[in-house]
Amino acid sequence: MSVPDAGQLADSLDKATKTITQSQPSLFSVTGRLVTLPSCEAIVVGDLHGDISSLRYILMKTWFKKRAEDGEPVVLVCMGDYVDRGPGQVEVLYILTRLLTEYPRNVVLLRGNHEGPGDVGVSPHDFPHVLHRLYDEESQSVYRRFRDFADQLYTAAISPRRALILHGGVPVGSQSLKDVAYAHRTHPETDTLRQILWNDPMPEQGIAGSVRGVGYLFGPDRARRFLDAAGVQVLIRSHQSCEEGHSVIGDVHTIFSCKLPNYGNKKAAYMELPKAATEPVENFSNYVKTF
Template sequence: MSVPDANQLIEALSDAASILKRGSPRGLRTKGKLVYLPTDFEAIIIGDLHGDYTSLQHILTTTWFSERVKDGEPVMLVCMGDYIDRGPSQVEVLYTLTGLLVEHPGNVVLLRGNHEGPGDVRVRPHDFPQVLRRLYEEDSWQVYRSFRALADQLYTAAIAPGRVLVLHGGAPIESTSLDDIAQAHRTHPEKDTLRQILWNDPVAQSGYTPSMRGVGYHFGPDITKRLLDAVHVKALIRGHQGSTTGYRVMGDVITVYSCKLPHLDNTRAAYMELPYLHDEPENFTSYVKTF
């Protein structure tokens, strides 16, 4: 795709932000910044993209997402954040996703990653501003402001009731309710919930320890279980961590990473196709597709 000009990108970002600000796009039940995935829809779940337009395009093409939505098929696209920084086509990824949201607001859920986090929590690397400066020169600040405004409107989490909770980083270490998650954008920064949802990583040991990322925690299976029980789902689907296979399973946590960053030894990517409920398998790993 060709790179949009500054005005096209600003318009896409602002249109997407206004749709989210209005709340509850057509047919979608929401509570604060939590989305309920309709039970009779299939969900295509995408992990971190980090400017990898080729992988995004691969997933959209393979799943026929747009074509199926246009045919009226019940299918949702759920993206777990980290759209920008690191990769070669950050603007293209953002423009495509916001375009899809504007076109199909009831079928596209864009979650927040730590790279779209609140302005008071710094993330590194954050090369997106430099990318914008190179492409848009004096208009880049205006584009960046539109991006920040959109980031503040993105959803914190999505839930397929009884099945999975979907968010970027992980389970907060304090006991958390669905309400806490839905309101995390409002209780930030007094409460740590939003920061931890966007930054935490699962580990095999019980309990928690501060994360080496400098923000958030490593959380154990006991903390995962407490969260899953509290919100009545079976598994946690999240992104935030690359792996050589594109995904990894740790107890009830499935990590899905959808970009390839060869310089970080990340050469396989994955996404999930969560069908609408028939006979639920033993675990959700069978829904992971790698490429």
């Protein structure tokens, strides 16, 4: 695929934003910014950061497009961090926004901290420079469209009884899914949204400050408490690179889907959750695919 021109990308971002805000018919239901997934297969993708090869690989391996076209009940859930760092940021954004517009029933795009609210800075944020290099004077209008799109992205998804899916971590000051669903409205008065986008798990129990300077580290006990309140078995999140593309702390699974030299991970991963059964899942690690 060649790089989209400024008009194509702006148009695709606008259409994607409209698709979300006009809530097109979909396989999932939405409360606030919390998506409830149906009992169908879900392909769960972690940070991409402009790694177009990884995105292409996952789409090819899972036959997502063909299956969505054929009307199969399959949902693609991406956990955010689409831009910054990698060589194919514009392409990743273009492909995802087009997929969302073409298959609104089957695509759920979550917000990462690199698509976070404008008042919470993130570093590096080279995406505006990438746009400027490619589109020159048109870049500002494309970036505005990106911000509008980012502001509409969903905060989290839930596969009932199985998994809560979001970018960073559970908010430590809250015990309710309702807080997650309406975190975009209570921001910045509460830091729920910031924590969902920035928190990381830690092996020790309790809560600790984060070296990121935003958000907290949460222990297995704090994760469990929130997951119990949400009625699910595990948390699936991204936000941190892991050597094998996947790592587990207690009931928290991290999935990292990009391979960029600066992260140094040997493998990347995605998850293929099968259609929900009535019995609890024995081991979510069985559904992880690495590449």
